[in-house]
Amino acid sequence: MAAGVINVASVPHRSPFRYPGGKTWLVPYVRQWMKSLPHRPVEFAEPFAGGGIVGLSILFEGLAQKLTLVEIDRDVASVWKTILGIEGERLASAIMSFRLSEQSVRSCLSSSPKSEFDRAFQTILRNRVQRGGIMAPGASLMKRGENGRGLASRWYPETLARRILSIFENRHRIRIRQQDGLQFLQQNASRNDIAFFIDPPYTVAGRRLYLHSIVDHEKLFRETSRLKGDFLMTYDDAQPIRALATRVGFDVHAVPMKNTHHEIMRELLIGRDLGWARASRQLSQDALFEELKADGNASRQAQY
Numbered sequence: 001m002a003a004g005v006i007n008v009a010s011v012p013h014r015s016p017f018r019y020p021g022g023k024t025w026l027v028p029y030v031r032q033w034m035k036s037l038p039h040r041p042v043e044f045a046e047p048f049a050g051g052g053i054v055g056l057s058i059l060f061e062g063l064a065q066k067l068t069l070v071e072i073d074r075d076v077a078s079v080w081k082t083i084l085g086i087e088g089e090r091l092a093s094a095i096m097s098f099r100l101s102e103q104s105v106r107s108c109l110s111s112s113p114k115s116e117f118d119r120a121f122q123t124i125l126r127n128r129v130q131r132g133g134i135m136a137p138g139a140s141l142m143k144r145g146e147n148g149r150g151l152a153s154r155w156y157p158e159t160l161a162r163r164i165l166s167i168f169e170n171r172h173r174i175r176i177r178q179q180d181g182l183q184f185l186q187q188n189a190s191r192n193d194i195a196f197f198i199d200p201p202y203t204v205a206g207r208r209l210y211l212h213s214i215v216d217h218e219k220l221f222r223e224t225s226r227l228k229g230d231f232l233m234t235y236d237d238a239q240p241i242r243a244l245a246t247r248v249g250f251d252v253h254a255v256p257m258k259n260t261h262h263e264i265m266r267e268l269l270i271g272r273d274l275g276w277a278r279a280s281r282q283l284s285q286d287a288l289f290e291e292l293k294a295d296g297n298a299s300r301q302a303q304y
């Protein structure tokens with residue numbers, strides 16, 4: 001892996017979402033984790049899928065054969081259901097032919113969806129025109145947007161259609177469950193042919209970012225400790241989370257990342273044994289901090 005690893009502009013964006021709390025920056029770590037496993041799991045699962053960027057990357061890079069996305073939010077799940085169902089191509093076409101204006105946006109977002117397809121289109125549009133991609137109640141439309149393009153500054157019809165179509169083409173390998181991630185973990189606890197990437201809503205920021213932001217973290221740690229398959233969790237670096245991890249005997253490793261305000265923060269990786277994260281010279285903290293500083297505008301220019 002090259003030293004440019006953490007530059008998010010270098011990770012192909014395969015998701016149609018620009019997801020608040022999205023984990024594009026973590027993809028290089030997850031690749032490393034998957035490669036460290038003695039047996040490559042058949043399936044990769046994201047019990048708190050959101051934009052699903054990690055799972056899509058793993059699937060498209062051939063590091064797992066199948067992907068399961070689990071998401072409790074009805075709107076977010078509708079996007080995945082539509083892309084992976086018979087209307088995936090229609091969704092791509094609808095995005096291509098939508099004429100974006102303040103009026104068309106407001107009219108679409110204020111209507112109540114009459115079908116799963118309508119809900120999916122509305123959700124993608126909302127994700128693209130609201131500030132920070134936030135879809136939780138109370139989030140507002142972007143005003144100035146970027147490069148003076150206002151509402152259209154994150155609306156890339158061709159790019160979105162292309163991403164949707166490549167997911168659609170792989171639909172036989174991807175499934176979506178609109179379900180509680182904790183329940184999914186319980187149901188799949190005895191499987192050893194599956195790896196779980198667990199990225200729940202964060203303790204503090206989650207409330208503002210997601211409609212469903214309350215998770216019983218203690219229970220999540222308990223259920224995770226019962227998994228037969230390997231897992232990687234990620235959390236904000238908070239003392240109560242470290243305490244929960246220690247209590248169930250998990251390994252914890254803090255890594256640098258850059259938040260949406262381009263500040264460098266620490267985030268926790270949690271797993272059974274994170275030796276692979278510590279061992280990797282390319283993923284060394286110093287290199288990553290340097291990389292993040294040098295990253296400059298690159299991530300801002302990428303088409304999220």
Ligand SMILES: C[S@@+](CC[C@H](N)C(=O)[O-])C[C@H]1O[C@@H](n2cnc3c(N)ncnc32)[C@H](O)[C@@H]1O
Nearest residue numbers: 019021022023048050051052072180181199212
């Ligand atoms: C931190 S975000 C995941 C971001 C994702 N890793 C990405 O890169 O796009 C957490 C997600 O969990 C979802 N969620 C919240 N509670 C859930 C639950 N009980 N079961 C499944 N999903 C849940 C939220 O709707 C949100 O999409």
